Amino acid sequence: MTPPPIQTLEHARRVLHIEAEAIAALASRLDARFEQACQLVLGCRGRLVVTGIGKSGHIARKIAATLASTGTPSFFMHPAEAAHGDLGMITPDDMVLALSYSGESDELITLLPSLKRLGVPLIAMTGNADSTLAREAQVWLDAGVAQEACSLNLAPTASTTAALALGDALAVTLLDARGLNAEDFARSHPGGSLGRKLLVRVRDVMHGGEALPVVSEHAMLRDALVEISKKGLGLTAVTDAAGKLIGVFTDGDLRRALDRGIDVMTTPVGQVMGRSPVAIGADHLAAEAVALMEKRRIFALLVTDNGTLVGALNMHDLLRARVV
Missing domain, CATH: 3.40.50.10490 (Glucose-6-phosphate isomerase like protein; domain 1)
Incomplete structure (x- = not known):
């Protein structure tokens, strides 16, 4: 039935x-x-x-x-x-x-x-x-x-x-x-996405030392182009003589400079760089870097310590770290 x-x-x-x-x-x-x-x-x-x-x-x-x-x-x-x-x-x-x-x-x-x-x-x-x-x-x-x-x-x-x-x-x-606190909780969850978001710091994923793309403000655009290509982050930081971050030059800046007919062989990068680079501290959470990049709609980010350049990272680095 x-x-x-x-x-x-x-x-x-x-x-x-x-x-x-x-x-x-x-x-x-x-x-x-x-x-x-x-x-x-x-x-x-x-x-x-x-x-x-x-x-x-x-x-x-x-x-x-x-x-x-x-x-x-x-x-x-x-x-x-x-x-x-x-x-x-x-x-x-x-x-x-x-x-x-x-x-x-x-x-x-x-x-x-x-x-x-x-x-x-x-x-x-x-x-x-x-x-x-x-x-x-x-x-x-x-x-x-x-x-x-x-x-x-x-x-x-x-x-x-x-x-x-x-x-x-x-x-x-x-x-x-x-x-x-959240960090204490994350220590019990190091293998999951929650642990990565709460434990992974910017310093853990950034490029530093010889892998860091950087030129001086007096370098020619051609040198900045070589640095961008060599380091593969889509940008190069620009520093003064004391190593302080004063600007950034990106693939997009290069395209705009070429559209204006600027000579890459004779123009110093300091004349065409962006003078308000977006940066983050090395001790910040990598998840905070993701949020900042999404907010500013940028693909890469510089890392500073009291104004001194110490690193750089892009969205690929965050993806590899499985923070995104």
Whole structure:
């Protein structure tokens, strides 16, 4: 027998409304217990070991990853494996965050005597204040929901969403309490695009030394043309006798000079250079160089230190560094 058709969008919106309401209800129920949990974690000298079984285990694994990436040393421990040796991962300096909506998961309850012997503090995240896990914990975090988003009110849906959101609230609150900044966060993400944008500096990608295109203001245009061609950045910096940046000469400047009939053999570059070169400091983020180049609609950029020329880069360098 063919099942009756469902109102697809209406059904999906119902699920999202139920889950959104579950998270909103969590916010209204946050109290001193959440603050106590944060203080316990901040005072922990070891790691926050996160554990859970089934769907709660999947959420626990994600929470552990979020904690670790936001400045709280953390890892996931499978409770079934813990009962067969992995409990050795935990040291007396650690603490445990256990997730179970019922608070009665056998695999977690089995661990309680061992955790007590170790003297490890326990934070329980459950939907049942009267559960074994909640009663045995130093702090209970209320992750209860009014109903699951499943039409049968059986499949973990709203409850797992609520637990994940509560874990995020814990991780981000701890991040702020530790005073971590964007650079600290990036150190945990060096391999991704976020890490590159927050860690790569202009000095890491610029051309310097012999690779830096530069001529003096008294050099002839032909010398500037040779320098541009030799260094391959589409420009050359122009400096005074003290090495201070005073101008820039680009491929575009050359074309305009030729259109005006200027003799490249006898004209000093100082007569036709751009006198307001766009520059950036070597310690700036490479992502800032990208933003500046996009704003000024230029393809290359000079790098200075207190007005002294130290480098140059173009968009190809930023692309190779995968900052763009």
